[in-house]
Amino acid sequence: MIPLLNDRDIEFQLYEALDTESLLTRPRYADHSREVFNATLNTAKSVAERYFANHAVKADTQEPTFDGESVHLIPETKAAWDAFVEAGFLAAHEDYDEGGAQLPEVIFRVIMSYTNAANIGTAAYPFVSVGVINLIRAFGTAEQKALYLPLIMQGNSNGTMALTEPAQGSALGDIKTMAEPADDGSYRLFGQKMYISCAEHNIAGNVVNMVLAKIKGSPDGVKGISLFIVPKYLVNADGSPGQRNDVVLAGLNHKMGYRNATNTVLNFGEKDGAVGYLIGEANKGLGYMFQMMNEARIGIGLGAAAIAYQGYNLSLDYARQRPQGRLASSKDPSSPQVMLTEHADVRRLLLAQKAYAEGSLFMGLFASALFEDQNTAEDPDQRKRAGLLLDLITPMVKSWPSKYGCIGNDHAIQILGGAGYMREYEAERLYRDQRLNPIHEGAEAIHGLDILGRKVTMKNGACHQVFLEEVQKDISAAQAIACLSDMAKQLETALSTLDNTTQSLIALMGEDVDLGLANATLYLDMYGRVLASWLWLKQALAADKGLSSTQQHNEQDQHFYQGKIHTARYYFDWELPAVNQYADILNSGNRVPFDMQDDWF
Amino acid sequence: MKILVAVKRVADYNVKVRAKSDQSGPDLTNVKMAINPFCEIAVEEAVRLKEKGVATEVIAVSIGPKVAQEQIRTALALGADRGILIETDVAMEPLAIAKCLKQICDKESPDMVLLGKQAIDGDNNQTGQMLGALTGYAQATFASEITFDGASASVIREVDGGLQTLELKLPAIVTTDLRLNEPRYASLPNIMKAKKKPIDVLTTEELGVDVTPRTKLLKAEPPAERKAGIKVEDVAQLVDKLKNEAKVIV
Numbered sequence: 094m095i096p097l098l099n100d101r102d103i104e105f106q107l108y109e110a111l112d113t114e115s116l117l118t119r120p121r122y123a124d125h126s127r128e129v130f131n132a133t134l135n136t137a138k139s140v141a142e143r144y145f146a147n148h149a150v151k152a153d154t155q156e157p158t159f160d161g162e163s164v165h166l167i168p169e170t171k172a173a174w175d176a177f178v179e180a181g182f183l184a185a186h187e188d189y190d191e192g193g194a195q196l197p198e199v200i201f202r203v204i205m206s207y208t209n210a211a212n213i214g215t216a217a218y219p220f221v222s223v224g225v226i227n228l229i230r231a232f233g234t235a236e237q238k239a240l241y242l243p244l245i246m247q248g249n250s251n252g253t254m255a256l257t258e259p260a261q262g263s264a265l266g267d268i269k270t271m272a273e274p275a276d277d278g279s280y281r282l283f284g285q286k287m288y289i290s291c292a293e294h295n296i297a298g299n300v301v302n303m304v305l306a307k308i309k310g311s312p313d314g315v316k317g318i319s320l321f322i323v324p325k326y327l328v329n330a331d332g333s334p335g336q337r338n339d340v341v342l343a344g345l346n347h348k349m350g351y352r353n354a355t356n357t358v359l360n361f362g363e364k365d366g367a368v369g370y371l372i373g374e375a376n377k378g379l380g381y382m383f384q385m386m387n388e389a390r391i392g393i394g395l396g397a398a399a400i401a402y403q404g405y406n407l408s409l410d411y412a413r414q415r416p417q418g419r420l421a422s423s424k425d426p427s428s429p430q431v432m433l434t435e436h437a438d439v440r441r442l443l444l445a446q447k448a449y450a451e452g453s454l455f456m457g458l459f460a461s462a463l464f465e466d467q468n469t470a471e472d473p474d475q476r477k478r479a480g481l482l483l484d485l486i487t488p489m490v491k492s493w494p495s496k497y498g499c500i501g502n503d504h505a506i507q508i509l510g511g512a513g514y515m516r517e518y519e520a521e522r523l524y525r526d527q528r529l530n531p532i533h534e535g536a537e538a539i540h541g542l543d544i545l546g547r548k549v550t551m552k553n554g555a556c557h558q559v560f561l562e563e564v565q566k567d568i569s570a571a572q573a574i575a576c577l578s579d580m581a582k583q584l585e586t587a588l589s590t591l592d593n594t595t596q597s598l599i600a601l602m603g604e605d606v607d608l609g610l611a612n613a614t615l616y617l618d619m620y621g622r623v624l625a626s627w628l629w630l631k632q633a634l635a636a637d638k639g640l641s642s643t644q645q646h647n648e649q650d651q652h653f654y655q656g657k658i659h660t661a662r663y664y665f666d667w668e669l670p671a672v673n674q675y676a677d678i679l680n681s682g683n684r685v686p687f688d689m690q691d692d693w694f
Numbered sequence: 695m696k697i698l699v700a701v702k703r704v705a706d707y708n709v710k711v712r713a714k715s716d717q718s719g720p721d722l723t724n725v726k727m728a729i730n731p732f733c734e735i736a737v738e739e740a741v742r743l744k745e746k747g748v749a750t751e752v753i754a755v756s757i758g759p760k761v762a763q764e765q766i767r768t769a770l771a772l773g774a775d776r777g778i779l780i781e782t783d784v785a786m787e788p789l790a791i792a793k794c795l796k797q798i799c800d801k802e803s804p805d806m807v808l809l810g811k812q813a814i815d816g817d818n819n820q821t822g823q824m825l826g827a828l829t830g831y832a833q834a835t836f837a838s839e840i841t842f843d844g845a846s847a848s849v850i851r852e853v854d855g856g857l858q859t860l861e862l863k864l865p866a867i868v869t870t871d872l873r874l875n876e877p878r879y880a881s882l883p884n885i886m887k888a889k890k891k892p893i894d895v896l897t898t899e900e901l902g903v904d905v906t907p908r909t910k911l912l913k914a915e916p917p918a919e920r921k922a923g924i925k926v927e928d929v930a931q932l933v934d935k936l937k938n939e940a941k942v943i944v
Contacts, residue, residue, distance in 0.1 A: 100708075100726060128764055129885055132771060135728075136879045143879075181882030194882045429922060647723040648712065 094146050095407045095519060097138060097210045098399065098454070101653055103203060106455050110635040111462050116197050119469050130200050136180055137204040144169070144176040145211035152214055152353035153522050157294070159345045164293040164355055171296040173215045177208065178248030183219055187226065192246055198468075199461040202395055206454065209399035213526050214353030218251050218291050220392060225252025225303055228385040229322070232373040237322065241301055244332050250299035250324070254389075255286040255359060256382065262288075263539050265379060266314040270306040270361060272321060272369055281366025282306050282323060285343070285358065288533075292325075292357040293342045299334045300325040303382070304361070304369060311376050320378030321369035323361065340367040350525030389534050390491035391460045397498035397530040398453030404505030404523045405446040412439050412508050433508065442504040444663045449501040451632070451660065452625050453494030459628055460490045478559050485548050485556035486624055488540035493621035495530035496537065502527045541613030544620055546602070549595050557595065564588055564627045571630055574637055576658065580665045584626050587672050591623045594676045601682050611687040612679055619675040626669045633661035695864075697740045697749045698804035700795060701769050702730040703762040704815040717913040720815075729765045732810025734772075735870040738877040739840060740808050741773035748842050751775050753802060757794050759783050763893060770888035771880035777893035782905060784898070788816070790905035792824035797901040799829050804865060806847065811836050811869040822869035832862035836871040 107113040113130070116122050148169035158165050177183065186201040187193025205223075208216040222245050229241050244250045261268050270284025282304060292300055302323045311317035326334035343358040361367040373381055412433035419431055433439045463486075466479035502524040506513035513520040531537045549557045564584065571581035598616060602609030636657035639650070646654075705711050705720070706728040714721045729737070743749040754769035756762045757780040766777035780794050799807065807829075812819035826833035834849035838857070841848045851858045852871045862868075880888070898905045926932045936943050 124886070124889070126889075128767060129889065131764075132768065132880060132885045132888075133882055136881065136885070139879045176879075179881055180879060185882055194886055196882075645723050647721045647725070648715075650724055 094142070095403050095410070097141055097146065097207055098402050099406070100138075101649075102451055102454070103134070103206075105635065105639075105653070105657075106451075106458055106632075107199065107203065109639055110455060110632050111199065111458060113197065113199055113462070116199075116465065116469070119471065121195060121469050122197060125196070130196075133185075133194075133196065133200060134203055134207075137182070137207045140176050140180050140182075141207035141211035144173040145208050145215055148173070148215070148353075149212040150519065150522070152212065153350070156347065156352040157345060157355045159293070159342065164295060164342065164345065166294055166296065166353065166355070170215055170218075170294070170353060173208075173212070174218055174248060174251075174296040177219045183222060183226070183248060184246040187230070187246065191230075191242060198465045199458055202391070202458060202461045205392065206395055206399050206457075209396045210403050212353070213396055213400055214351045216396075217351065217354035218294070218296060220396070221254060221291050221389075222252040224254065224385045224389050224392070225301060227388060228303060228320075228381065229372070231384055232320075232381045233322075237370065237372070240328055240330075240332070241322065241324075244299065244328060245301060248297060249332065250297050250301050251291055251294070252301045252303065253289055253292045254382070254385065255289045255292070255302050255304040255323075257286065257288045259285055259287045259358075263536055265305065265318065268305060268307065268318065270304065272306040272308045272319060272371075273366065274308070275366075275368075280306075280308070280321060280369045280371060281362060282321060282340075282369045283362030283366055285360055287358055288346065289357045289359055290354050290533075292359055293345075293355050298326075299328065302340065302359070303372070303385075305378050305382060306361075306369070308375050315379050317376055318379045319375045320372045320381050322372060323367050323369040327368060338367050339364050349528055350522065351529045386534060387487055388464070390487055391457055391464065393530055393534045394453060394460070394490045394492075394494040395457035397494035397527060398450060398457055400523050400527045400530075401446065401450040401453055401494065401498035401501040404502040404520060404527075405443070405450040407518075407520055407523070408446065408505035408508040408513075409434075409443055411512075412443060439508060442508050444660060445667075446501040446504050447656070447660050448625075448629070448664045448668070449494070449497040451657075452629055452664070453498060455628050455632060456490050456494060456625065459631075460486060478563075481552070481556045481559045482563060484551070485544075485560050488535075488544040488548060488617060489621040489624045491534060492531065492537050492540045492617060493625055495527075496618070496621075497625075498527050498530060499524070537617070538614050541615075541617035542610060545598060545613040545616050546606075546610055550599060557592075561588065561592060564623075567627060567630050567634060570634055574634070577630070577633055577637060580626075580630055580633065580661060583665050583669060584623075584630055587623050587626065587669055590672055590676045591619060594619065594679050597680050597682075608682065608684065608687055612683060615675055616679055619672050619679070622669055622672050626665060629661040629664050633658045695743075695749045695805040696751045696753070696802065697743060698753050698755060698795075698798065698802060698807045699733070699736050699740045699769065699774065700791075700807070700809045700821070701733040701737060701754050701756045701765050702810070702813045702815075703727050703756060703758050703765045704730045704813055707731055707814060713914040713916050717915055719911055719914045727761070727764070729768050730810050730813040730815075732812060732814075732870055732872075733765075733769075734810075734877045735872065735874050736808040736810050737769045737772050737774060738875045739870060741878075742875065743840075743842075744773065744775075749806075753778060753804070755780070755795065755798055757782065757786055757791055766893055767888050768880065770891045770893075771885045772878060773884070774891075776891055779893055779895045780898060780901065781895055782898045784905050785907060786905060787907055787909060788818045788820035789824055789908065790898075790903065791821050792828055793903045794898060794901055794905070795821070795825050796828040797903060799825075799831075799865075806865060807831065807867045809867070809869045811871055822867055826867045829865075829867070832864070832866040833868075834860045834862055834866065835869040837868045838871050838873040840868060840874070 155167050184193040185196045189195050258268050272280040272282050304321045304323045305318050307317050308319050327336045329335040340361050343360045346356040415433045416430035417433050463479045463483040470476045506520045509520050512518050568581045568585050571577040636654040640654045706726040709725050711720045740752040752774040754766050754774040755778040756766050809822045836852045837849045838852050839850040847862045849860050
């Protein structure tokens with residue numbers, strides 16, 4: 094088994110680079126202590142090791158099957174679901190009076206990071222279910238909450254999100270699934286959904302699908318979309334499964350990776366319509382779904398981080414033990430071969446992975462901490478700023494780890510060489526698992542449109558402004574520290590380049606919105622690099638504080654801190670400068686992809 | 695039936711412990727600490743006995759610095775009912791630990807004391823046996839199965855030649871081996887509940903135990919690194935080297 098994540102890094106990120114301990118002063122967390130957080134994470138790690146990592150390989154080679162009647166998963170899947178539920182994790186961050194443990198968001202996300210690292214396919218079942226719990230909590234009626242929340246939180250059903258259709262993926266405005274009002278106030282749904290994760294399985298007795306559909310006669314486009322609860326079995330008052338609903342599995346899709354999460358095609362209304370219950374108001378469904386999607390997007394970024402982390406751990410371990418060749422300066426062929434890590438180019442591949450894996454984990458935990466502040470900070474101004482910043486960075490928090498996670502896992506294969514290409518090693522599986530992340534919960538281009546077309550201009554640019562101010566704070570802090578002042582300067586220049594590019598693109602969008610948005614994915618990457626650099630500077634600042642504190646350190650701690658600062662340096666010297674090239678393309682309003690003609694391909 | 699379980703705070707088994715550069719001992723600065731794995735098995739067994747209705751109360755006791763409360767708290771989250779910490783900053787040796795536990799036995803009159811067969815820091819494998827001598831309780835070490843029949847317990851022990859079954863009169867001392875059980879994880883609701891369970895704190899002075907170390911650590915150093923091997927020409931040369939260089943055969 095590849096070691097899961099890195100306990101020292103998690104401790105560093107939670108308590109040194111972030112100030113998770115300060116949450117204990119908030120009334121919501123008064124009962125907790127760092128000891129409770131640590132005990133919880135210990136349990137998360139042992140559950141992940143024992144019940145998730147144990148079948149990561151088996152679930153990849155024995156993917157779910159459908160015999161026409163039911164779906165079969167390897168039995169370890171149910172054991173993992175049960176263990177996750179029994180550990181109390183499905184309800185970990187819900188309120189006490191809902192049967193939860195009221196843990197902070199950021200601790201919950203670390204729990205999920207352990208299971209993601211161990212086995213992302215199996216971890217998908219609780220991952221999506223938690224999103225559904227949050228959605229019903231936020232927008233369900235008292236009756237809906239009373240019926241469905243305990244059902245999912247106690248593990249008797251999982252939850253799913255059913256948005257995509259065979260003809261509609263990123264463009265949801267054109268979905269075709271229809272909902273007809275019934276006499277009893279419920280609805281009957283007719284249509285088909287595609288690529289729905291976890292909607293059939295044999296791990297729990299029911300499935301609660303959250304389905305986007307259009308009520309007959311509603312407006313065209315996204316303003317006519319409503320959200321429905323469509324359970325597989327109608328739920329009796331006591332929570333037990335009742336009559337079979339008219340939502341059936343048309344078939345399973347067969348995936349590249351992430352295999353143990355079933356990927357389904359669902360038919361609604363093959364007979365007299367699938368019974369659905371409206372959530373909130375009609376025609377506001379997409380807005381509701383997006384609350385869950387925003388949380389899910391942070392979750393996807395963290396999932397990508399965990400897979401990248403495992404690739405890094407695997408290839409680092411391999412490189413430290415694999416003797417291969419000698420340095421150019423060594424002329425004696427009878428001298429012993431050196432380990433792979435002795436070669437500078439292998440260290441480059443490892444550094445890049447470290448920058449992506451640890452950087453992605455921190456990006457996700459930083460976003461989770463903002464989510465926390467947005468909801469529980471005592472100072473209203475802090476809540477507001479956290480909300481603005483979180484809104485802004487969400488597209489990058491999802492897409493930067495997904496994109497660079499893939500490159501990191503690719504590097505892991507490269508380090509293992511021939512072994513990396515073989516299925517006997519886990520590097521290739523991790524790469525296949527990772528490849529989903531730039532696609533689901535909004536494909537990469539969607540996030541480009543989101544950041545440039547919406548986020549940087551919304552609220553008169555207030556989100557972008559908060560970003561500039563917050564980055565500047567850390568630049569100022571780093572300027573005062575000898576070993577970080579170079580990086581402060583590099584980031585200051587990049588930040589100003591980003592801001593100039595932003596203003597010129599906003600102007601271009603004013604003239605021609607299609608042309609202005611044509612290069613949005615490149616802009617997303619540019620923003621992602623600046624965000625990643627800022628967060629690496631934050632980690633470097635915390636590491637410098639650790640190194641210079643009067644507290645006693647052991648040797649391993651010193652290496653740990655130096656590794657953080659050096660990885661930040663790698664990212665600043667090797668990957669941040671790309672923003673200059675991007676700025677040239679973007680500022681000139683480059684028209685090459687825009688002008689390309691279909692007939693010229 | 696009352697069960698006393700001893701839990702020791704040690705470096706987590708995943709940590710690669712290194713010697714301090716001045717050789718004064720292992721470097722435990724900022725090292726992740728955990729409950730000794732053999733003690734965890736003892737806690738698990740006690741909790742299972744309680745769940746079966748054999749035991750009525752499980753008390754977790756630890757001896758060490760104030761932060762050893764964390765390990766008691768872990769035992770409470772696994773299902774122990776209350777804790778006792780004997781607080782001391784002295785580096786405790788097995789005899790001192792056994793003497794402290796003897797005092798707790800006198801106060802609590804447990805029917806069974808469960809201990810790990812050894813702790814992964816000192817690897818002494820002495821405390822249970824010493825406690826047996828001090829209390830005069832019946833004793834079974836290296837247990838891989840414990841069953842009860844009224845006032846006696848039957849323990850299967852792992853010994854060099856195989857398995858040995860002992861019948862013990864209660865009160866008894868049992869030390870646990872690896873195969874006794876697989877410890878559970880502490881669920882989140884139980885971690886929360888554990889916060890509210892009581893922990894009594896005592897000192898070695900209050901117990902009247904002299905814990906002054908009887909031995910002195912001269913130095914701690916890492917094992918010598920393995921040197922690169924050589925290729926021998928033939929079997930004769932190998933035998934020669936084994937005989938005359940390594941002196942492992944005659």
